[in-house]
Amino acid sequence: MSFRVATLRRWSLHTVVFNFSSSPSPQFQSHSVLHNFLPWLENKASSTISSSLSISNSSYGNSLFASKSIQTGDCILQVPYSLQLTPDNLPPEIKPFISEDVGNIAKLATVLLIHKNLGQDSEWHPYISCLPPQAEMHNTIFWNESELEMIRQSSVYQETIYQKSQIEKDFLEIKPVFQPFCQSFGDFTWKDFMHACTLVGSRAWGSTKGLSLIPFADFLNHDGISEAIVMSDDDNKCSEVFSDRDYVPGEQVLIRYGKFSNATLMLDFGFTIPYNIYDQVQIQYDIPKYDPLRHTKLELLQQYFVPPTKDAKGSKYSVNSFAIKEVKSAGGKGKGVPQSLRALARVLSCTTLQGVKNTIFDFF
Numbered sequence: 373m374s375f376r377v378a379t380l381r382r383w384s385l386h387t388v389v390f391n392f393s394s395s396p397s398p399q400f401q402s403h404s405v406l407h408n409f410l411p412w413l414e415n416k417a418s419s420t421i422s423s424s425l426s427i428s429n430s431s432y433g434n435s436l437f438a439s440k441s442i443q444t445g446d447c448i449l450q451v452p453y454s455l456q457l458t459p460d461n462l463p464p465e466i467k468p469f470i471s472e473d474v475g476n477i478a479k480l481a482t483v484l485l486i487h488k489n490l491g492q493d494s495e496w497h498p499y500i501s502c503l504p505p506q507a508e509m510h511n512t513i514f515w516n517e518s519e520l521e522m523i524r525q526s527s528v529y530q531e532t533i534y535q536k537s538q539i540e541k542d543f544l545e546i547k548p549v550f551q552p553f554c555q556s557f558g559d560f561t562w563k564d565f566m567h568a569c570t571l572v573g574s575r576a577w578g579s580t581k582g583l584s585l586i587p588f589a590d591f592l593n594h595d596g597i598s599e600a601i602v603m604s605d606d607d608n609k610c611s612e613v614f615s616d617r618d619y620v621p622g623e624q625v626l627i628r629y630g631k632f633s634n635a636t637l638m639l640d641f642g643f644t645i646p647y648n649i650y651d652q653v654q655i656q657y658d659i660p661k662y663d664p665l666r667h668t669k670l671e672l673l674q675q676y677f678v679p680p681t682k683d684a685k686g687s688k689y690s691v692n693s694f695a696i697k698e699v700k701s702a703g704g705k706g707k708g709v710p711q712s713l714r715a716l717a718r719v720l721s722c723t724t725l726q727g728v729k730n731t732i733f734d735f736f
């Protein structure tokens with residue numbers, strides 16, 4: 373059997389940490405809409421999707437709960453590929469006219485919008501009607517100016533601006549293609565498009581089709597320390613999840629979306645977690661132009677500090693920056709000033725070439 377790990381789709385790369393407490397409580401979906409969802413999906417699949425999970429609400433919005441005892445290693449859900457929404461679901465009238473430059477998130481968002489506009493006539497109506505409205509999403513692209521001002525110094529701010537500009541670019545490409553088909557597929561605004569892109573960005577997994585919305589699996593919420601992840605079983609053509617622990621009936625079942633920092637979770641998913649073992653802070657630095665040692669100092673820092681592995685196009689901070697993943701000290705984790713920060717402070721404050729050279733011996 374060939375299994376692949378599916379990771380929830382990322383827009384780009386991020387870092388920087390700031391602690392937000394829990395988000396406002398979501399408006400709850402009506403009980404009957406949620407209750408009818410799994411029978412509807414299983415009927416569509418002509419197979420059992422899950423015999424051990426049920427849908428309900430929690431403070432995280434739609435959530436999956438153990439409906440009976442679950443043991444470590446149990447397969448808790450199987451969603452056939454044929455029931456997943458991908459960019460391939462774009463109507464053939466539109467598909468050929470969408471530029472190669474438009475990303476998969478935008479394409480899949482367009483699929484969602486078409487089905488949303490079709491309302492009850494859409495075969496996906498029961499799924500679409502369970503997706504959270506924009507008012508329940510707290511991703512930073514929905515923050516107002518004064519909220520964004522609070523994170524202005526962080527790279528999440530830059531990432532938010534970048535993400536918004538990417539969505540705008542895709543919107544301007546897709547909108548004219550869509551226009552002649554408004555009669556059939558309805559119309560959408562910039563706000564609708566941004567909401568749809570954020571839905572896709574926060575609940576679609578990378579797949580052989582580029583990106584897949586996996587109904588039911590996408591009601592699972594995130595726990596950074598869970599070992600349970602969404603897997604792709606190409607032989608059986610389905611996505612599945614195996615439990616990483618035992619659950620008693622009524623407990624919420626959680627999975628790990630990816631090894632994401634709080635900055636990534638905030639940007640792409642609209643929440644953070646209090647103790648995040650994958651957290652990291654992006655430190656940006658610059659040396660004043662009037663510093664006669666500027667060139668030497670920059671060269672040294674760029675040589676010894678590892679920059680982010682991937683670069684987000686348009687990000688200003690990626691060249692002179694490095695990530696701090698974990699603070700270690702003699703007394704244990706999470707205390708003290710990280711070695712790399714002390715090294716940075718020392719380099720920045722050097723006033724002689726010899727001083728800079730000594731820093732190499734002391735720190736690097």
Ligand SMILES: C[S@@+](CC[C@H](N)C(=O)[O-])C[C@H]1O[C@@H](n2cnc3c(N)ncnc32)[C@H](O)[C@@H]1O
Pocket residue numbers: 431432433434435502503504574575590591592593594595640641642643644645
């Ligand atoms: C893949 S969906 C999970 C289902 C979602 N709760 C819903 O209502 O459909 C991801 C979204 O769930 C919420 N979420 C997931 N894990 C969370 C957590 N640990 N804390 C707070 N919100 C969480 C966030 O709104 C996130 O964008």
